[in-house]
Amino acid sequence: MLHLRLIVPADRTDEVLRLLETTVGTTHLVVLSGAARDPRGDVVLCDVAREAGDGLLAELRALELDRTGSIAIENIDLSLSLRADRAEDEAPGEGADAVLWESLTDATHEESTLSATYLAFLTVATMIAACGVVLDNAILIVGAMAVGPEFGPLAGICTALVQRAPRLAWRSTQALLVGFAVAMVVTVGFSLFMDAVGLFDVEALEAERPNTNFIYRPDWFSFVVAVLAGIAGVLSLTSAKSGALVGVAISVTTVPAAANAAVALSYQEYGQAWHSMEQLLLNLVGIIVAGSLTLAVQKLLWARHETSAARR
Structure with a gap:
């Protein structure tokens, strides 16, 4: 699993949330309204299956979030969660075969x-x-x-x-x-x-x-x-x-x-x-x-x- 930390301008948060909620393989979605100070905006956290990560990153960059906010990714070594297991099962392919080109x-x-x-x-x-x-x-x-x-x-x-x-x-x-x-x-x-x-x-x-x-x-x-x-x-x-x-x-x-x-x-x-x-x-x-x-x-x-x- 991958952990995403996003800083999103307040006027783009709903759009980003719709993308995350409709992306197969995402789970553990958290929104911290107004928590970011530099740049100012909302902090959005979520976990995503590795095999769905590259496509999601491409979509986030298409929204120009890398310019107007921030996209940070961390590898999760251990995640004890039924929802995480379900997200990995639903995501297409195997995580070990996925390539994160970014x-x-x-x-x-x-x-x-x-x-x-x-x-x-x-x-x-x-x-x-x-x-x-x-x-x-x-x-x-x-x-x-x-x-x-x-x-x-x-x-x-x-x-x-x-x-x-x-x-x-x-x-x-x-x-x-x-x-x-x-x-x-x-x-x-x-x-x-x-x-x-x-x-x-x-x-x-x-x-x-x-x-x-x-x-x-x-x-x-x-x-x-x-x-x-x-x-x-x-x-x-x-x-x-x-x-x-x-x-x-x-x-x-x-x-x-x-x-x-x-x-x-x-x-x-x-x-x-x-x-x-x-x-x-x-x-x-x-x-x-x-x-x-x-x-x-x-x-x-x-x-x-x-x-x-x-x-x-």
Whole structure:
């Protein structure tokens, strides 16, 4: 279930209430007349089944409530109510399959912001992966994958392509490209420093490295894993069940490939650096293609589902 808190101009309250009362899947309607001060108006509270949420949000925005008042949404983790159970049963479809496009766009917009925190996480993750590369330590590689925040901009690009949002596409692409560029430059300096103090050496980079040599040896399996991770990542973002996102983060060789390329560049190992960049690009393309197609299919299937429900 979702909880809606609306601030409604007093002259639009009746219209909003009619919409809420006629929307299948809504319940627990509360009106606090004149309670809002900024902006001034009435506060309207209600719960709505997740599967009915996207359509209701579209209707509320059509009433320009996002401009004249306010629309706030919260997820309800637990609701012990017979009326809530009935509302979920009456709403068409399953809540886990519903996509809240407004929420997805807002989340990916926030996650794809080129901020100091984003750059710090990506740079630290790349340096951790650099240590894993030199030590041939798979645990450090997995840790770096989990720390890396690059799936946010990737999801932003996928959402922008499906929703036709050029500003989000540019913002996400900028965060991705600038983020990896900064992380790799800093990691080159980090590698030179570690070499100077005797902790890194070129022999370790050129060794067979059975645990981490997949990073600079891209193949079709790399692309297949990236495609599957893109599908799983988008599903975890759009579904009410989002626990799979960490698993997605440690499934793709993006941060490790960037780290391997940076370390290789610091030792003028251009061949290994080039192959690492191929691995990075292969994973990025696979995730974007798969994620975009997954969102497009979800949008198509849910639109057909809503059309069928309306006919019934």
